[in-house]
Amino acid sequence: MSHANAAASPVIDALVAAFGADEVLAGDASPRHLKDWSGVAGGVPLAILRPRNTDELSRMVAICHAHGQRVVVQGGLTGLVGGAVPGEGEVVVSLERMNRIESIDVDSGTATVQAGAVLQAVQDACRDAGALLTVDLGARGSCQIGGNVATNAGGNRVIRYGNTRESVLGLEVVLADGTVLSMMNRMAKNNAGMDLKHLFIGSEGVLGIVTRVVLRLQPLPRGTSTALVALQDYTAALRFLRHAQQSLSGQVSAFEIMWRDYLETAVEANRLRWPLAGDYPVYVLIDMHCGQPETDGQRFEAMLEQAIEAGWILDAAIAQSVADAEAFWAIRDGIAEVLRDYAPTLNFDVSVPVADIGDCAVRVRANLERDWPQLRALFFGHVGDGNLHVVVCRVPQDADSLHRIEDAVYSVVREQGGSVSAEHGIGRLKKDWLHYSRSEAEIALMRTLKTALDPQGILNPGRMI
Structure with missing residues (x-):
């Protein structure tokens, strides 16, 4: 949309008159406002609104409401479901200046x-x-x-x-x-x-x-005990989790599982050091917030020793410094670089009952390997809350392949009574799959609430419901 066309819009005229060109960027949008981490293709918005406080935002939205103007809200643009990607002719509300x-x-x-x-x-x-x-x-x-x-x-x-x-x-x-x-x-x-x-x-x-x-x-914890451990399979990880929670009186503050395919890819994409001497099927990053670092650290090490003696874990590296712990976390948090190096990707964020995560991963992997043996699929997640992430790398971009890959994952999740979105939301990408996790009655009530609070449907239209 050219600056002239945007300025000719009555709603943009009203916004510029009220707030000026600094807070209403009319015309061609900056590229960073056109996409988020999902890779979803959007359109060119009429303008970018950049309020500094609630009063300005309130008045901006009121003007959009008076003109029936559709609005999409943007935060840090790190979403993976396309919820913040603007559609053609929408107005973007960026909250970047409301950062106090x-x-x-x-x-x-x-x-x-x-x-x-x-x-x-x-x-x-x-x-x-x-x-x-x-x-x-x-x-x-x-x-x-x-x-x-x-x-x-x-x-x-x-x-x-x-x-x-x-x-x-x-x-x-x-x-x-x-x-x-x-x-x-x-x-x-x-x-x-x-x-x-x-x-x-x-x-x-x-x-x-x-x-x-x-x-x-x-x-604020006085310290943190962190370790990266190697395991044979998910069953061993589940036993280790129960043992750790019991031994540490519920103080486990993170329990992140990474199958070998994810760890190998993250280490490569981020140019990191391989964390353990051996090569194992499954890895868990565990840490505990400590109130008494010395005695709690001893409890943490004793817990690991007991798990090794029981055969639940095969090897372990305990962080000896903050730098060691950060190096372990750099592997788990290295997903952005993986998405960059292996684009285009399909990113799944699903949840099933904790006891079923291992079976879910096995069944999803089997579905993908059966129909797309050439694709690399990476598995990792948060065991303690039932959240499994799957990243399918360099996927074909035709609609039929994308739909079939999604169904290969979501059909397993539905059969296990899980959720198609554990923590990333529905946005645009998962809207067609919402009924796999929510009943018709639930979705109808969501729409009733939407109509009651936004009868014109101007806020984030086409997202979620």
């Missing part, structure tokens, strides 16, 4: 931030203040808090601290007509009527735009 960390209250255990604050910046600020923000995922350096809330992001610490939902005490949301809904609760207990924030956590922006968040913080 407003306050950190260690005594109350809360942080209040704008939705555009980058996750790692909030983590670092909380750590400097002596507190822990437990939301953590590999895209921490780019993803934004608002996007984490909108997708109810999971990540590496769910096994101990839960999804993002468990870390949200309060929200501020702008509705489709510009109404500001303030739910900035700062208490752990508040049963004064319905807790409306849960409508918007995980709703992917189709019901309202998250603008500010009150986050629950935890005490």
